[in-house]
Amino acid sequence: MILTHAHWLTADGTFQEGSILVEQGRIRLEPGDPGPEPGPDVLDATGSLVLPGLVDPHVHLRQPGQSGKEGVANGSRAAAAGGITTLLDMPNDRPPTTTAARVAAKAAIFRQRCRVHWGLHVQASRRPVDVDPSIVASAKLYMARGSPAPAIRDPDGVEAVLRRWPRVTVHAEDEARFDPQRRPHDLARPREAVVAALATLESALRRIPEPRRPRLVLCHASTREEVAWVRRLKAEGFDLWGETCPHYLVFTADDAHRAGARLQVNPPIREPADREALLEAVSDGALDWIGTDHAPHRLAEKTGPNPPSGIAGAEWALPLLLRLRDRGILSWRRLVEVGCARAATCYGIAGRDGIREGAVADLVLVRPSRMPQSEPPVTRAGIHPYQDVPLDWQVQATVVGGVVVYRDGVFPEFQGELPGRRVIP
Ligand code: NCD
Ligand code: ZN
Numbered sequence: 001m002i003l004t005h006a007h008w009l010t011a012d013g014t015f016q017e018g019s020i021l022v023e024q025g026r027i028r029l030e031p032g033d034p035g036p037e038p039g040p041d042v043l044d045a046t047g048s049l050v051l052p053g054l055v056d057p058h059v060h061l062r063q064p065g066q067s068g069k070e071g072v073a074n075g076s077r078a079a080a081a082g083g084i085t086t087l088l089d090m091p092n093d094r095p096p097t098t099t100a101a102r103v104a105a106k107a108a109i110f111r112q113r114c115r116v117h118w119g120l121h122v123q124a125s126r127r128p129v130d131v132d133p134s135i136v137a138s139a140k141l142y143m144a145r146g147s148p149a150p151a152i153r154d155p156d157g158v159e160a161v162l163r164r165w166p167r168v169t170v171h172a173e174d175e176a177r178f179d180p181q182r183r184p185h186d187l188a189r190p191r192e193a194v195v196a197a198l199a200t201l202e203s204a205l206r207r208i209p210e211p212r213r214p215r216l217v218l219c220h221a222s223t224r225e226e227v228a229w230v231r232r233l234k235a236e237g238f239d240l241w242g243e244t245c246p247h248y249l250v251f252t253a254d255d256a257h258r259a260g261a262r263l264q265v266n267p268p269i270r271e272p273a274d275r276e277a278l279l280e281a282v283s284d285g286a287l288d289w290i291g292t293d294h295a296p297h298r299l300a301e302k303t304g305p306n307p308p309s310g311i312a313g314a315e316w317a318l319p320l321l322l323r324l325r326d327r328g329i330l331s332w333r334r335l336v337e338v339g340c341a342r343a344a345t346c347y348g349i350a351g352r353d354g355i356r357e358g359a360v361a362d363l364v365l366v367r368p369s370r371m372p373q374s375e376p377p378v379t380r381a382g383i384h385p386y387q388d389v390p391l392d393w394q395v396q397a398t399v400v401g402g403v404v405v406y407r408d409g410v411f412p413e414f415q416g417e418l419p420g421r422r423v424i425p
Helices: 072-081 100-113 155-164 191-207 224-235 246-250 253-263 272-284 314-326 332-347
Strands: 002-009 015-023 026-031 042-044 049-052 054-059 084-089 117-120 139-142 167-171 215-218 240-244 363-368 393-400 403-407
Touching: 002 332, 002 363, 049 332, 054 072, 054 314, 054 332, 072 084, 072 100, 072 314, 072 393, 072 403, 084 314, 084 332, 084 393, 100 117, 139 155, 155 191, 191 224, 215 224, 224 240, 224 272, 240 272, 240 332, 246 272, 246 314, 272 332, 314 332, 314 363, 314 393
Parallel strands: 002 042, 002 049, 054 084, 084 117, 139 167, 167 215, 215 240
Antiparallel strands: 002 015, 015 026, 049 363, 363 393, 393 403
């Protein structure tokens, strides 16, 4: 395929004009040449910006076991609509993805159903498991229960996980500090739980001799304490990476209290000062990327008496990043880092460091136009978490390895193999 009349963002944050040719799934740039006349396999990019596809290392597509909440086919469509071309799926499935057999069974589902590139996280458990670390993105350590498998929060348990796996992603809330009877949600899961989890992690890391320490990813940072912790440990040379999510950058606890279950999420959304610290960290690079933590639940569950936590975000991912760009939080160059390059580097996914010669042809066409939030969303979550937030960019088309997977609200059907490839290993 070829993108003609293209205006693309380069990895150094500048724009170039010309055409983008895709050869065997890879990018070839023709600066200055607008390309051929319209025809088959020609995508005219007049009036749009061409951006690199996003790498979202934190989604919950909920298959196997809970495809009624989303499922791989539908969730990967939502991702494509949000400009995500590579996703890494979390392991809190039913049953939880904790063994080699379960990783293999889950991979078979993704191979058949995932529209975009994909990889899998395994869930760390106390029992020794037979999973080869090289076939998963990371071992996810839940220090608060977020899965049918129990949490691991005690110092020895945490240390054992950090010793066992070369890459660990962590949900850093110590569930022993929860007070489930309290309301609202952010008091039931107070920030002290985060601070306690960080202390446990830090002392466990320090007990492990430096060459044997794992790479650690702090998932969904939501507090100023996490920002300070990441800054301090990075400055000391720890192999630590920090993620935050769009909802922590857009909303505050007051918004969450008003919205109720719609914005109920773990960890909870906190105070304006937390949001400020997170925005600053995303801007200056202390935090590495913005993952959506796409965590859909059914509308009936969310509006019921005991609503589950989780916000669906994949579908709004790139418009939300562009909103941060428009507000001066992200430069174009930072947008490439935060949107794809940093996560790709952390997880060892090649060819996702921005639009350049030879990179994987994962591309998104966007145009400046208000995103409509009145129609039903693609996600089975069925609600627009950002309904009151004006989003001034729309994804027009998403290209995965040179194949259009989304265009103007339509998802082409595929006979046989899907364009999404497994990226890890
Ligand atoms: C997660 C989910 O729904 O899978 N929810 C969330 O609010 N992030 C699980 C969890 O992390 O508690
Ligand atoms: Zn999550």
